[in-house]
Amino acid sequence: MTSAIRRFSTTTLAAVLVLGLLVTAGAPTAGAAERVVQFWTLMTQPERIEGMQRVIDHFQQTNPDIKVELTSVGWAEAHTKFMAAVAGGNPPDIAVESYGWPITYSEMGILQPVDDVIEAIGEENILPQDLKLNHYGGHYWGVPLYGTPSVLYYRKDIFDEKGLTPPRTWDELIETAKAVHDPDNDLYGFLVTGGAQELTNVMVWDFLSNNGATIFNENRPATEDDVTFNSPESIETFEYLKKLHEFSPPGSEMWGSSEYSQMFHTGRVAMVYDMMFGHARILTTAPEMKDKIGVAELPTGPSLGDRQGSFLYNTVGLMVFKDAQEPEAAKEFLKFLMKNDDVYVEWLLAYPFAMWPVTYSSQDKFFAAPELEEFPEHVKLGLDALPKGSVTAMYHGATPYWGEMEARATLAHVMQRILIDEWSVEDAVAEGEENIKEIVSEYAQ
Template sequence: MKKYFRLLVSLILMISLTGMLFAGGEGEKEAGSSAAKGQTLTIWSTLTQESRATELENIARMYEQANPGVKVEITVMPWSGAFDKMIAAIMAGNPPDIATVGQGWPQSLAGSGGIVTVEDVVAKVGGPDAFLGTSLSVLGSLEGENYALPLYVTPHVIMYRKSWLKEVGMEAPKTWDDLLAACKAVTDPAKNRYGFALPFTDIHGGKPIWGFLLSNNVTIFKKDAKGEWQLDIDRKAAVETYEYLYDLLKNAAPSGVVSYDTKEIRELLAKGVVMSRLDTPEVYPVVRDMDESLVDDFAYVPLPPKKRLGSSQGWVGLVAFEKGKVSLAKDFMEFMFSGDKLVDFYLSYPYAMFPSLEALYSNPAYANGVPDELKPLVPMAPDILANSAGIAMWNGDNPWAGEIENKSILSNALSDMLVKGISAEEAVDQITSEIKNLMGR
């Protein structure tokens, strides 16, 4: 499987990267070198918010103080294009030493042969059981081997406005029907007020769609009796899910919803244009910046079940590159996860970053440090995460999940329903065809 997938990754990305120059410059070309003294550890980080970028820098400075002669250089880059840049660096033989990665990326990078296992680091920071849910066992692994150290996880919840529901005499949704009815009830285009929205123009658009699919027991992949991955889309349930989402967005979302990204939808919630979405609770800092008096009007519930409890989630991990300074990279990871060094890091942007280590949820500094509006979510998070998974990874790590997200396969199908008028049946057929192409079948 690994040999097959290395070839698959190479073919896919050679096509997408043809003619693309690696924009690392001369400094990055030294990332794979080693030196007995005066080593520089290079980290590529996709954590662009200033607060958490600053805390990552603080950990880097702490590591430098603990290891005289070592310098840590962090390059911050946007999520968009980061995966392709990592693959380009692997192919050029000059990757960084460490990088932050998103859902499905460890499986793709491991399949390319570009990253190393981190099981020795996992053992030193508490072992596999120390990590929450599937954050390590699935999202950080490929074929039973750990390739990524889970940096943080994020429970996805249905955000809503309490006052809006009160106006229409409704309560927080407990079922899919409740959510649909509430979102339609509060929608009033004449007042520029809408019930729901999803992002379509960034890589995060597939996550909430996956959450609804999983809630309806659509898992996309499963292993057969021989242990081989097979496409397993319950067509009836998938069609039902896409019909539901079409109804929700067609009748309770702004007409231009397919043109919005995640950041814009957060702003629409904060501005009072949209009531609800399924995602991280990151709308809170946006609301606080715009009108702090409205913070208490926002609340959240887990995604209501259809056939089962299920949801999307956020996840970011750390990987060490095979052509980088592996020993130094692993030493930094161990340092970062030791003690409570990550507490201040999580609290620097608590709306997206929840601990991957289960023990930190009972850490007084963390539990007391989260903002008041998140305190109810902290004890809820482990249960939500236990019933969620990365896109198409409910039944375990597989080598195609990252490409399903990166290619926006799930959200493109829904967009085509809204824009091109294709049916839910055609949307599911489109998804099935595209995933089969990824699998080479």
């Protein structure tokens, strides 16, 4: 009898516990958010992730009914991750994007326009090149978040020792590289790379755009006939890069960012083209190097003529997916981030020099920040450079093709053909143009 009672009590207690757990698991807790926004960031540095989490915390304080869940997925294979998520019917609501991606994705029909967000921020308040790069087919597909200009980095200590000044033209650049180059003592003039990495894209576009070369003409929408890659200016540029490669360390044909950092930071390469993001990296990983590294505007090529020199402007933004679960809540978050200058500037400065403001209203606050005071030449260069920025394949405005060109490493392949396969520059550029045309024709199908 006693054991029967004990068995009954135990069974009842267990049933009550299980039932309780089920009920509480399903019930909304007090103050819980009703709308959850999935936000995929590609940034991996703790400073930037923590900075964005602070923005989210600010936002959630004023919008308690919205919860923003931040996930860092990294830049590597980001396209693949997005495609897999979209194909699986479960994309994030918001995601970080790099230049050109929103246009590519809009062509695929997987994004929704963000015209209302741009309108709320104010078109007149956003830098023109950022607007231009996100506008396609009558809509905005990305909300510009920050830009990063690319510059010529040089080793001040080596330049001072040899009495050199930063070069302003390609002729001066090669002369300077020659003056520094001393391979017997493990010192190289300039770093020319061909690895299928962003560093190669930056370098190639920086040279092309400073020699009057473009990849597409101004016709929009661009067709195969509008591909202008195989031009005398392009050939001249790649010939120049081939010559400059003579002053580059052996093996650099396949290098990427890690080798570049290793060589430049240890003073074995005197000059390199990179985004100003590199300075942020120096400040966090090798602060003792900060006074040894100088920045200068990119030298210009012989065929630039009267055209204004340019540089790769790495504009990064945010996009909202078409199948987002909470698109309106997502857009509320974007408006909060971009309209609230205090919050926005605080985030930009979470990783100083990596991210430059894209709104005019935030510039005063940003450029007066104590974090930037120590490097006035960087600030001046950044301010002067920002209006001249352009991006690969989109000098004359947005095209949807860069995403795929980047994925297929089109420019890196041209470099590899020249530097590794020892093709003639003409053949390598011709193949590059054919590859670009193939991408364009595939879009037309």
